[in-house]
Amino acid sequence: MNVLIIGGAGMVGQKLVQRLAIDERLGDREIGAVELFDVVEASVPDSSFEITASTGDLSDQSTAAALVAMRPDVIFHLAAVVSGEAEADFAKGYRINLDGTRYLLDAICAAEDYCPRIVFTSSIAVFGAPYPEAIGDEFLTTPLTSYGTQKAIGELLLSDFTRRGMMDGVGIRLPTICVRPGRPNKAASGFFSNIIREPLAGKEAVLPVSDDVRHWHASPRSAVGFLIRAATIPSEEVGTRRNLTMPGISVTVGDQIEALRSVAGDQVVARIRREPDEAIIRMVDGWPRNFDPQRAIRLGFEADASFEDIIRVHVEDELGGNIS
Amino acid sequence: MNVLIIGGAGMVGQKLVQRLAIDERLGDREIGAVELFDVVEASVPDSSFEITASTGDLSDQSTAAALVAMRPDVIFHLAAVVSGEAEADFAKGYRINLDGTRYLLDAICAAEDYCPRIVFTSSIAVFGAPYPEAIGDEFLTTPLTSYGTQKAIGELLLSDFTRRGMMDGVGIRLPTICVRPGRPNKAASGFFSNIIREPLAGKEAVLPVSDDVRHWHASPRSAVGFLIRAATIPSEEVGTRRNLTMPGISVTVGDQIEALRSVAGDQVVARIRREPDEAIIRMVDGWPRNFDPQRAIRLGFEADASFEDIIRVHVEDELGGNIS
Numbered sequence: 001m002n003v004l005i006i007g008g009a010g011m012v013g014q015k016l017v018q019r020l021a022i023d024e025r026l027g028d029r030e031i032g033a034v035e036l037f038d039v040v041e042a043s044v045p046d047s048s049f050e051i052t053a054s055t056g057d058l059s060d061q062s063t064a065a066a067l068v069a070m071r072p073d074v075i076f077h078l079a080a081v082v083s084g085e086a087e088a089d090f091a092k093g094y095r096i097n098l099d100g101t102r103y104l105l106d107a108i109c110a111a112e113d114y115c116p117r118i119v120f121t122s123s124i125a126v127f128g129a130p131y132p133e134a135i136g137d138e139f140l141t142t143p144l145t146s147y148g149t150q151k152a153i154g155e156l157l158l159s160d161f162t163r164r165g166m167m168d169g170v171g172i173r174l175p176t177i178c179v180r181p182g183r184p185n186k187a188a189s190g191f192f193s194n195i196i197r198e199p200l201a202g203k204e205a206v207l208p209v210s211d212d213v214r215h216w217h218a219s220p221r222s223a224v225g226f227l228i229r230a231a232t233i234p235s236e237e238v239g240t241r242r243n244l245t246m247p248g249i250s251v252t253v254g255d256q257i258e259a260l261r262s263v264a265g266d267q268v269v270a271r272i273r274r275e276p277d278e279a280i281i282r283m284v285d286g287w288p289r290n291f292d293p294q295r296a297i298r299l300g301f302e303a304d305a306s307f308e309d310i311i312r313v314h315v316e317d318e319l320g321g322n323i324s
Numbered sequence: 325m326n327v328l329i330i331g332g333a334g335m336v337g338q339k340l341v342q343r344l345a346i347d348e349r350l351g352d353r354e355i356g357a358v359e360l361f362d363v364v365e366a367s368v369p370d371s372s373f374e375i376t377a378s379t380g381d382l383s384d385q386s387t388a389a390a391l392v393a394m395r396p397d398v399i400f401h402l403a404a405v406v407s408g409e410a411e412a413d414f415a416k417g418y419r420i421n422l423d424g425t426r427y428l429l430d431a432i433c434a435a436e437d438y439c440p441r442i443v444f445t446s447s448i449a450v451f452g453a454p455y456p457e458a459i460g461d462e463f464l465t466t467p468l469t470s471y472g473t474q475k476a477i478g479e480l481l482l483s484d485f486t487r488r489g490m491m492d493g494v495g496i497r498l499p500t501i502c503v504r505p506g507r508p509n510k511a512a513s514g515f516f517s518n519i520i521r522e523p524l525a526g527k528e529a530v531l532p533v534s535d536d537v538r539h540w541h542a543s544p545r546s547a548v549g550f551l552i553r554a555a556t557i558p559s560e561e562v563g564t565r566r567n568l569t570m571p572g573i574s575v576t577v578g579d580q581i582e583a584l585r586s587v588a589g590d591q592v593v594a595r596i597r598r599e600p601d602e603a604i605i606r607m608v609d610g611w612p613r614n615f616d617p618q619r620a621i622r623l624g625f626e627a628d629a630s631f632e633d634i635i636r637v638h639v640e641d642e643l644g645g646n647i648s
Contacts, residue, residue, distance in 0.1 A: 090488065128564065138456075138464050142483065142565050149484040153477050159466065160473040164414065240452065241466050 001029045007078030008036025015224045021047035027232030058100035064107035074231045075118045086147035097150035109166040119230040120171040126152040134292040155243040170230040175218040175248030179314035188283045199271035202324030208277035211254035214289040218248045219313040247303035250290035259307040325353045331402030332360025339548045345371035351556030382424035388431035398555045399442045410471035421474035433490040443554040444495040450476040458616040479567040494554040499542040499572030503638035512607045523595035526648030532601035535578035538613040542572045543637040571627035574614035583631040588647045
């Protein structure tokens with residue numbers, strides 16, 4: 001089978017293709033080739049099958065048609081202008097996240113005798129406060145960001161196009177990915193990862209919110225597991241509601257810190273410096289804290305077992321097992 | 325103040341402009357002019373202020389810019405390709421209901437120093453089975469038609485554009501309008517009105533479903549009341565969730581028939597002929613039956629008091645008080 005990863009140069013796209021290179025298959029089917037598409041050229045891991053990297057602009061209507069012309073059996077649509085940028089640049093967010101997604105779906109529709117599985121990464125940003133204690137599978141989507149709005153619209157299109165038999169879509173709402181590897185980024189949510197990753201690497205990290213802030217996390221490894229499950233789950237098991245809130249771990253920042261202490265010790269925890277940031281505190285206040293994603297769990301999507309496990313995944317996958 | 329009614333030739337648009345012509349004001353502001361825009365030329369009622377009718381195609385991007393150039397204070401966006409047609413003609417539904425709505429919102433954004441109230445008529449078609457006993461204000465939108473999908477997307481855009489201060493939008497999910505005046509139409513939901521309107525006019529009506537089918541209704545008069553409340557409600561009272569399920573009356577077909585009997589007698593009820601239609605039975609099975617629209621009720625939206633009242637509204641407004 002052939003696989004297309006749109007957003008293949010991103011963190012999740014890279015983790016996914018590395019996993020596919022190791023597995024050599026997706027579900028029970030052998031992989032013939034993988035194409036990594038992104039705005040910048042993706043790194044290509046070693047593998048037994050062909051992996052190509054291509055670049056382009058998804059908001060150019062002809063791009064999607066060219067991608068679909070190769071008739072991949074599975075399309076992972078991971079590409080998006082992220083939350084902060086979609087808020088800062090209104091037009092760009094709509095152009096890439098909404099128009100780009102629609103061009104892709106329209107291109108799939110337009111191809112005759114073609115009905116690929118498309119896995120769409122949505123986000124918990126489709127939800128907006130006020131929330132119940134834990135957000136269930138029947139809670140409404142009232143996003144409070146343009147990014148969340150664009151993802152919620154993508155979900156609706158995916159459902160309708162799937163219902164009409166034009167594609168076989170599954171949308172998955174990823175938790176905040178933690179521990180995000182790489183350098184500290186300026187996303188408001190970055191501190192959830194920074195306070196784990198930086199101290200583990202011997203560096204100081206700033207914590208801008210109080211210890212009782214609760215949030216919803218999954219490791220990059222779990223995120224890749226979700227994508228693979230979403231790519232291989234039988235369509236009829238999903239039913240008419242094609243978008244699923246993924247499982248995760250709900251912990252407070254205090255819980256995160258105690259997990260770090262139990263995995264890496266007091267000396268590592270001491271590298272976290274508390275420096276409240278009112279702007280971030282206000283933003284985080286509107287974010288979801290906890291979910292009750294029964295459908296996804298029933299459908300075989302598996303989260304990390306604990307936040308300690310999330311830290312251990314990071315140490316194994318990013319630090320070669322070593323803590324500074 | 326100036327008012328634009330997009331979809332001004334439709335049943336609800338006509339009822340609305342007739343009411344505005346009588347009231348001469350919208351809330352506490354005197355009306356200066358009303359423009360009725362539609363694909364066909366709207367009838368213009370007598371009034372003390374200027375009413376103009378214009379025609380055009382909302383899916384032509386330049387149309388919205390021209391409509392917005394006149395800077396109406398309130399825009400009622402009632403225009404849509406209806407449910408059956410949006411399902412039969414996939415491209416047309418998306419072109420008018422999604423692209424047309426987006427062009428309108430984009431045109432409002434593009435106008436400087438302009439932030440009109442826009443009232444968007446959404447629909448209970450944004451919901452999809454399975455449902456709880458009564459659908460509450462926090463129930464998810466998983467439409468099972470392309471029309472419902474397009475309306476749900478319109479709701480999301482309206483919320484986001486309003487949140488960003490580009491307009492002041494309120495979306496209202498209308499119940500099925502009953503008794504719909506005019507001739508029997510072929511909409512699958514038409515029978516809810518047909519079985520009341522036709523017998524009252526001395527004609528036979530076909531009932532294609534069983535008496536225990538429950539549905540959610542509002543009179544045309546109530547629908548106009550909803551529109552006027554949505555046009556005049558203070559924005560801060562609505563809050564961040566800009567889309568509201570309107571109140572209505574939940575009755576079974578059997579209840580409708582008994583209400584008809586109590587208003588018009590056995591002889592009128594005898595004109596209903598039962599003729600089950602499997603296709604309609606299957607479709608209706610997926611429709612919402614009952615709601616618990618607490619937010620809208622708290623915000624002052626008022627439904628009819630009973631189905632008998634819905635029938636009396638029809639007899640007064642359409643039949644001059646006379647039953648055949």
